[in-house]
Amino acid sequence: MSEVKTVTLTVDGRTVRAAEGTNLLRAAAAAGIDIPHFCFHPAFEAEGSCRMCLVEIEGLPKLELACATVVREGLIVRTATDRVREARRAVLEFLLAEHPLDCPICDKAGECKLQDYYDAHGRFPGRFVEPREKRDKLVAIGRGLVLDRERCILCTRCVRFLRKVTRTGELGVFERGVRAEIGTYGDDPVDQRLLRQSRRHLSRRGHHRYGLPVQDAGLVPGTASVGLSALRPRVRRRRRVRDRISPPRCSRGCAVVVESVTGYPLGPGERRVFRIRAGENPAVNGPWICDLGRAGRRDIDEGRLTAVTDKAATGGTVLWRKAVADLAAHIRAVPGAERPARIAVVLNSFMTCEELALARRIFKEGLGLGGVFIADPPPGSGDGWLLTAERVPNARGVLEAGFTPRLPDLDVLARSTGILIVFGPYLSGNFPAGTAARVLSPVAVKYLFTSRAVPDDRLADVAVPVAVPAERSGTYINVDGLRQTFRQAVAPPQGIPSEHEILVGLAHGLGLGVGEPDAG
Amino acid sequence: RLLEGMIIAAFAVGIGTAVVYVRGEYERIAGRLRDAIAEAEAAGFLGRGIFGTAFGLDVIIHFGAGAYICGEETALLESVEGRRGQPRLKPPFPAVVGLFGAPTVINNVETLASVPAIIGRGADWFTRLGQPKDCGTRLFGVSGAVRRPGLYELATGTPLRTIIEEHAGGPPDGIAIKAVIPGGLSAPLLRADELETPMDFDSLAKVCSMIGSAGIIVIGDRTPILDVLAVTARFYAHESCGQCTPCRIGTSWIHKTVTRIAAGRGRSSDLDLILELTGGMKGRTLCPMGDAAALPIQAMVAKFRDELEQAVGR
Numbered sequence: 108m109s110e111v112k113t114v115t116l117t118v119d120g121r122t123v124r125a126a127e128g129t130n131l132l133r134a135a136a137a138a139g140i141d142i143p144h145f146c147f148h149p150a151f152e153a154e155g156s157c158r159m160c161l162v163e164i165e166g167l168p169k170l171e172l173a174c175a176t177v178v179r180e181g182l183i184v185r186t187a188t189d190r191v192r193e194a195r196r197a198v199l200e201f202l203l204a205e206h207p208l209d210c211p212i213c214d215k216a217g218e219c220k221l222q223d224y225y226d227a228h229g230r231f232p233g234r235f236v237e238p239r240e241k242r243d244k245l246v247a248i249g250r251g252l253v254l255d256r257e258r259c260i261l262c263t264r265c266v267r268f269l270r271k272v273t274r275t276g277e278l279g280v281f282e283r284g285v286r287a288e289i290g291t292y293g294d295d296p297v298d299q300r301l302l303r304q305s306r307r308h309l310s311r312r313g314h315h316r317y318g319l320p321v322q323d324a325g326l327v328p329g330t331a332s333v334g335l336s337a338l339r340p341r342v343r344r345r346r347r348v349r350d351r352i353s354p355p356r357c358s359r360g361c362a363v364v365v366e367s368v369t370g371y372p373l374g375p376g377e378r379r380v381f382r383i384r385a386g387e388n389p390a391v392n393g394p395w396i397c398d399l400g401r402a403g404r405r406d407i408d409e410g411r412l413t414a415v416t417d418k419a420a421t422g423g424t425v426l427w428r429k430a431v432a433d434l435a436a437h438i439r440a441v442p443g444a445e446r447p448a449r450i451a452v453v454l455n456s457f458m459t460c461e462e463l464a465l466a467r468r469i470f471k472e473g474l475g476l477g478g479v480f481i482a483d484p485p486p487g488s489g490d491g492w493l494l495t496a497e498r499v500p501n502a503r504g505v506l507e508a509g510f511t512p513r514l515p516d517l518d519v520l521a522r523s524t525g526i527l528i529v530f531g532p533y534l535s536g537n538f539p540a541g542t543a544a545r546v547l548s549p550v551a552v553k554y555l556f557t558s559r560a561v562p563d564d565r566l567a568d569v570a571v572p573v574a575v576p577a578e579r580s581g582t583y584i585n586v587d588g589l590r591q592t593f594r595q596a597v598a599p600p601q602g603i604p605s606e607h608e609i610l611v612g613l614a615h616g617l618g619l620g621v622g623e624p625d626a627g
Numbered sequence: 628r629l630l631e632g633m634i635i636a637a638f639a640v641g642i643g644t645a646v647v648y649v650r651g652e653y654e655r656i657a658g659r660l661r662d663a664i665a666e667a668e669a670a671g672f673l674g675r676g677i678f679g680t681a682f683g684l685d686v687i688i689h690f691g692a693g694a695y696i697c698g699e700e701t702a703l704l705e706s707v708e709g710r711r712g713q714p715r716l717k718p719p720f721p722a723v724v725g726l727f728g729a730p731t732v733i734n735n736v737e738t739l740a741s742v743p744a745i746i747g748r749g750a751d752w753f754t755r756l757g758q759p760k761d762c763g764t765r766l767f768g769v770s771g772a773v774r775r776p777g778l779y780e781l782a783t784g785t786p787l788r789t790i791i792e793e794h795a796g797g798p799p800d801g802i803a804i805k806a807v808i809p810g811g812l813s814a815p816l817l818r819a820d821e822l823e824t825p826m827d828f829d830s831l832a833k834v835c836s837m838i839g840s841a842g843i844i845v846i847g848d849r850t851p852i853l854d855v856l857a858v859t860a861r862f863y864a865h866e867s868c869g870q871c872t873p874c875r876i877g878t879s880w881i882h883k884t885v886t887r888i889a890a891g892r893g894r895s896s897d898l899d900l901i902l903e904l905t906g907g908m909k910g911r912t913l914c915p916m917g918d919a920a921a922l923p924i925q926a927m928v929a930k931f932r933d934e935l936e937q938a939v940g941r
Contacts, residue, residue, distance in 0.1 A: 155716040155913055156871045169910045175716055197907030201876035234900065237883035261869070280711065280869070283694070285879035287869025 116182035125178045132160055132173040135186065142186050143195060143224045146262040147174040149387075150394050151271060157262060159224070161194045162186045170194050195228040204235040205285065207257045221260065240285055248290070249277065249297025256288050265289065269297065272395065355457055355500035355576040356403045359493050360585030361396045362386030365404070365577055365596035378408040379597055380577070391589065397494045403577075407597065412560040412572040414602075419568060427604050428612060430554070430571050435616025437526055437552045438474070451478035451515060451524045455531030456499035458606055459581025460590075463501075463508035465610040466530075471509070473619040478524070481505055481512040482534040495586050500576065503584035517546040526552040530573075530606060532561040556609055573606050574599035581607070629660075630667050630686065632739035634677070635746060637684045640732055645686045647736070648703050651693045660688055695866035699914050700733045702868065713870045714914035737766055757783030761827040765841045769795040772802050772847030783838075784830070788822040791845055802847040806930070810839025812859060813919035815926030816846070835926070852931040853889060853938045856924065860885040863920035871913040877904050878920050893939035898928050 112127040118135050125134035130153065132142050145157035153175035161170035165183035170190060176182075185191065202221060210216045242256035266278045266289065277297040281290045291297060367380045383404045385396040415425040441449050452470045454463065470476045489496040505512055514537055520527065527550045535543040544565040547553065555567030558575045578599035582592045599605065604612075614620075633645050649657045664686050667673040675683040689707050691697045697706045701715035704726050725731025741763055745753045754762045761783050767790050770776045774796030781790060787809060791797060798804055808816045809826065815836040817824060824830050831838050846855060864882035869875045881904050884897055905921035905928075912918070928935060 153716060158872050158911055158913070161911060172716075194907075194911055197911070198872050201872050201880070201907065204876055204880055234896075235880065236894075237880065237887065240879075260872075261875070283696075283869045284864055284867040285869065285875055287875060 114178050114180040114182075116178050116180070116184065118184045119186055127178070129178050130174055131162070131176040131178055131182070131184060134178045135173065135184070140186060142173045143220070143228060144174060145220060145260060146264065148264050148267070148394075151264070151267050154263060154267065157198065157260070159195060159198050161191060161198075163188050163191055192228060195224070196231060199225055199229040200231060200235075202260050203229070203233070205240055206260065207239070209258075213258065215258070242288065246290075247296075252297050254289060259289055261287060261289070263289070355583070356399050356406070356498060357487075357489075357493075357495045358497040358500055358502055358586040359391060359495050360500060360583055360589065360591050361392035361400055361493060362388035363396055363400060363403075365407075367597045378404070380404040380407045391585065391591075392493055395493065397490070397492075399494060406558075407575050407577050410559050411575075411600070412557055412570060413600065414572065416570045417568070425569075427571050427602070427609070430569050431609055431612040432616050433569070434526075434528065434552075434554050435613055438617060441525065443475075446474050447477045448523055449525040450474065450476055451480065451520055451527050452476060453480045453482045453515065453527070453529040453531070453534050454505070454510065455481060455533055456483045456502045456505050456512070457531060457576055458501065458504070459576075459579065459583060460501065460504040460507065461581045462606045462610060463504055463510065465607065465614070467508050467510070469610060469614050469617070469619055473614070473617065478515065478520070479510060480515040481510060482514055482529070482531060482537055483512075484533050484536065497586060500585070501583040503586075503588060504582070507584060517543060521546050521549050524550050526550070527554070529553070529555045529567065530557075532557040532559040535561060535566055556606060571609065572603045573609060574603055578603075579605045579607070628740045628743050629736055630663055630673070632742035633686060634672065634684055635742050636732060636734070636739060638682055642732065643683060643685065645684060646689050646707055646726070647686060648689050648691060648697070648707060650697075651690045657688055657690065664688070694868070695862075696868045696914070696916060699916060702914065703733070704731065711868075713868045714916070716913065758825070758827045758829075760829060765826065765838070767794075767826065767841045767843055769843045769845065771843075771845035772798045772804065772850070773845050774799055781826075783827045784825040786822070787817070787824050787826055787843070790826065790843065791822070795843075795845075798845065798847055802849060804845060805848040805850065806846040806852070806855075808842075808844040808846070808923070810837050811842040812844070812862060813837075813923055814839040815922050816855075816930065818930055851938065852927060852934050853885075856927050856935070857885050857889050859920075859923055859927065863916075863924075867916065867920070871917070873908040874912045874917045874920065877908040877917070880904055881920075881924060888935075888939055895939060897939055898932065898935055901928055 113124050114127055115122060115124050116131075116134070117123065118131075118138060118140050121138060121140070123134055123138040123140075125137065129137075132144060132147055133149065135142050142160045142162060144160040146154045147157075147160065153172065155172050155175045158172075160173040162173045162176075163185040164171045164176065165185075173184075173186070199221075203225065206221065210219075210222060213219070216222065239257075244255045244257055246254040246256060248254045261280070263280060266280060269278050270276045275297075277291055277295060278289055279292060280287055282288055362385070364384050364386045365380055366382045366384065368377070369379075381404070383396070383401050385392065385394050387394045415427055415430050417425045417430065438446070438450060452466070454466055458466070466479075470479050483499045483502075485498070486496045487494075487498050502512065514534075517538065527547065532555075537543075538546075547566060553567045553569070555561075555570040556573050557570060558573050561570075577596045580593065580595045582590055584590050629647075633647075637643070637645055647660060649660070664673060667686075671677065673684055673686055677683060691703075691706055691712070694702075694706070694712045696702045696714065697712040699714050700721055701717065702712045704721060705715065706712040707726060721731045721733050723730055725733070741753075745763075756763050764780050764782050767779045767781055767785075768777075769779060769790060773791060776795060779790060779794045781794070787807060791804070791807065804819045804822065806816045806818055807822065808814055809824070809831060814831075817834060817836060821834050824834055826838060826841065828838055846852075860878070860882040864878040867874045867878045881901055884901060884904075887893065888897055902925060905925045908917040909921040909925070910918065
């Protein structure tokens, strides 16, 4: 390990320590001093074009860019002097002069740096009386990407993202002066097709995109500072933000931020989670996530199983505790010696390490079962960067818990098994449509614990809804063996348990002393 | 002389490739340069093993696409590399990271062309020309309201009035000098009572202007200063590369305001607005172009305020 040298500088009278080589903007931010900026993005070298982060540095005659200043020992910086404020005000006035005042109908309103900074550093009356430049709105620049050139402030983060990160370079700046604008080269849309060419070892069909890091707007994918590229208008109310959960659509384990609406009852068609955007984890994903990860929000609010379905029950609501108690009773009815042959369990790689450990204690150690299987969605194709071919978050956790990732032989299962317990909606999908339900129909007792309403739900006699990963806390082990703990991002709907709760309930019902779950 | 200067400079620093950047419009000039390079190559002054030494130099002519900003050294580098002519953030400076990432020496043609004479006649000869601190000669290109516009090579420190009246023949009959731009459009203009200023760095700095390109533009008393302002504002709005905020919007805003004044729809607050906008650009832009636009416009408004007030108020 190389030693990281630190330097000490003074920002607004406060002593700030920062690693050598850090830029002033980040060093100040780490110390809680926010220096306004538009064009700077931590993944790129300083661009220095928006001119918003100008600060005063002792000994230098002009205002200097915080984004382009590397911290030095003894640097004395002032970020709130009259000169600095005046410069910020001037930059804001320039930007707003040619910016439409359509905030009430702008998707970016409410999380727009231009608005925030005007509020904090501007508050001047408009005095731009000249005709504004006419620019194109709703320019389709690629799949799902729409560019509004009037709202664009030319931070060029989208351009730099496509040049430096995906290395596909579909966007550029055209024209000059006040007519400068973002655009594609000819009719070639932004689709990051070259991503496949430049990373040839993973060139397959169905390549997929990374969002442009629009000022964390996570617009489609988003990179622009203001008003670039909204996939479609969003209706947003209140939001709360939780971070550090992995979007569980692959095994990379990217840090993400889940943004959801709280405090309002949702109308028909409304979704609690309106966006998943990149969190930051230098060890895993830097500041990026892929579009598949973003689209993971659909798994949270769409296609959910919302209530226990019990084919034997006649009317009335079945509570999950009752269903679990029934299952425990079924299991207890099987004599201990017959259990290994008569009871089979199917788990999945979306379960957390904690849940898997609990499953091991109940099914392997407690009941002595041999028939414990794993059913997962089929692998996709990786992209050579973040997205892995493995489309589950915790395959390594499954191995660590001592399970063998194998599918059951349905015929064998059907012949010998009396009780089948399935976690996750993936078993049927691994066989031709309808096969699983048909072949397994002789099994007397079939319980399914799933977050999703599976079309093939004839499989189970009793289906119990469970929480999705975003509604749980726990630990996943990613593709590189990195163990990451995440917190609940959104609360599960009323009356829907996590698999952990199911397993604890089952253990109690079986009189198994599982004690407290593993720490974590 | 240019090629000779380039060869000497390249030899001194150890450079094997040199580029002459020529504006796309200057085809005729480039033709002469091409002939000169061919002659030098034929004579063994360029190419490999010059004068039987291990030293060699290739000179490449590179055409720009007609952008003022490409006179800025880092935008010029971008342009030579085949990209959009936009300035780079400095540091790193070109001497450290320049063309295609390599350390690069960038000089004006005029600078390099004076090298052979200095080497040939010695530094003493050179320092005796012109001013002690800013010695040698400059090429003064005189245009505008003079009888003999043209290019005059004179010692630095020659008073502006001498250049205009003795060399360029003074203004035509019936025209008096109203103002003079001493060093290209980006140099703040001087009033007629400042014509005694010697043409060197320090003397012009004292009157808040600069020698710049030494392109002298003489403005006669029949030319409304508003016209000069309008041309200047239009030029910078047109030439701003659009990369950084203050220059992109500032030059355009000033241009729009001046255009409105010229159309007879001026407001009393317009001149102060223009001054404030230049203040928002000066010293705050990515490259020197912000200052190049802000300073001359500021000077026009400040020095000819009365005349412009009348134009606004008419």
